Amino acid sequence: MKILIADDESLARSVLKSILQELDLPLEGLKEAVDGEQMIEQVKRYAPELVFVDIRMPKLNGLEAIEEGKKFSPYTRWVILTGYPEFSYAQQAIKLGASDYLLKPVDPEEVKKLVNEARRGNTEWLLNRNRQFESQIADLYQGLSSLQQEDQESFLLKAHFTGAVFCIDSNLIEVAKAERRRDFLQTLHTRLDHTVVSELRQALFTLSSGESALVVAWEPTRYIQGKQYLSTLLYPLKELYQQFNDNNFCITILETDDCSSYNELYEKLNCIQHFSLLRTICGIGKTLYIADLVQYTTQQELLEVCSILIKISDCYGKKTYLSFMKALDTLESKLCENNTLNHHTKTCIANFLNRTVSCQLEAHQDTTCWKQVLQACGEELLIDEQKKDKQDIVDQVVSFIDENYMFEIGVGQIAMQLHVTPNYLSSLFHKKMGMTFMKYLTHVRMLRAKELLTDSKLSIQEVAEQVGYYSSRHFTKTFTELFGYYPSDCRKKSIKSGALRLTEETVTKN
CATH class of the missing domain: 3.30.70.1130 (EIF_2_alpha)
Structure with a gap:
């Protein structure tokens, strides 16, 4: 706590200072001022939480000094030091914002009481100020307010x-x-x-x-x-x-x-x-x-490695076996491409995976060894999954399709990774989803294709490739069977709809 004593009488300052030091307070500073102007300078420099102010001081009296000091330190608590003849001045000081007054000679118990009240009041005031600041910062960051609205x-x-x-x-x-x-x-x-x-x-x-x-x-x-x-x-x-x-x-x-x-x-x-x-x-x-x-933000290959590491960590935390194993394959490929990683970087990667996947990797081990260790962790996820309800297996397959529909995937490939037969997995999937694995995969691909067709920059062939079809003819046939019109018609509808909206907006503005 920072305290300032402003009094032109040396003896009065010494007595009060001695009382304060005997209170065994956590004082960060105990300053003195001999007149009103010096008090203002000390307030500007140290922003004390508590100031004892004598009513009668040279240059600026106590009332004038308090009024000026409040401009520089609004949270400071002011206590008037006065004798009986100046009691009316003390009352004026209270009106100006002084929290209390002490009669000379000061009573140590009264000083202790006022200091404790000041500490409690100041802490509460600072906490409220922080809460207000917290709300302001959160609103600014989330775009709910702006600096332009500030005074x-x-x-x-x-x-x-x-x-x-x-x-x-x-x-x-x-x-x-x-x-x-x-x-x-x-x-x-x-x-x-x-x-x-x-x-x-x-x-x-x-x-x-x-x-x-x-x-x-x-x-x-x-x-x-x-x-x-x-x-x-x-x-x-x-x-x-x-x-x-x-x-x-x-x-x-x-x-x-x-x-x-x-x-x-x-x-x-x-x-x-x-x-x-x-x-x-x-x-x-x-x-x-x-x-x-x-220093690393322009190194795209390293950023891709980091992204995969985060993906592996997330998949392990969510216990999604298929996505975890897929991410491991991608990591192996990227690490082989970045075979120039230094020892420090490999140590950091190993530490990250050890903390997030519960494994024991060493920086000196090669990529193949790392993958074997991580695959063993993946197998533990699979064992955990097999103990769960069969519905969870289907949920994993659905998530895997939603994330990987653009690749060549089949029920046999996924069943092998889950250590179940294709027929068993197909039966589970159909029972829960009400459609076959291939029909669901086709639906996901076609819905995504419909979204991409709204982007006139992509050709039909490019759209087909982005959803897992390398034959535009096969893609067009499948799309038409599902929606009842050609992909090109879908694009025309989108362009026409966009033009119509633009026309309506123009008419509205005019």
């Missing part, structure tokens, strides 16, 4: 910012992972509430990606103090992250650097979200800065 004197238009995004990787099932994440965020929120300071405003909110972000802001005129308190705030929080990190649950912190405006913060948070997958090759379970990520 020119708004803190948001003047502040400096820094941000951190928390990425969570885990091999726990979705329910357990969500519960662990909730515990972490609740603990983090509690810790933040216990470390509120006047120099900083804090906001903990959820991004559009589902990840959580912490934004901290401070006045540019208080840059040095803001940065000092920021380091004091972040260090114990990083210890908290490590308490939650273990072999099953891992938190990676992705930090922006200092941002001189909200718009800069917004851009950097978006950049972090977009490239957060790079943590798979930079290392998880630690703090990464935006500069650590940016």
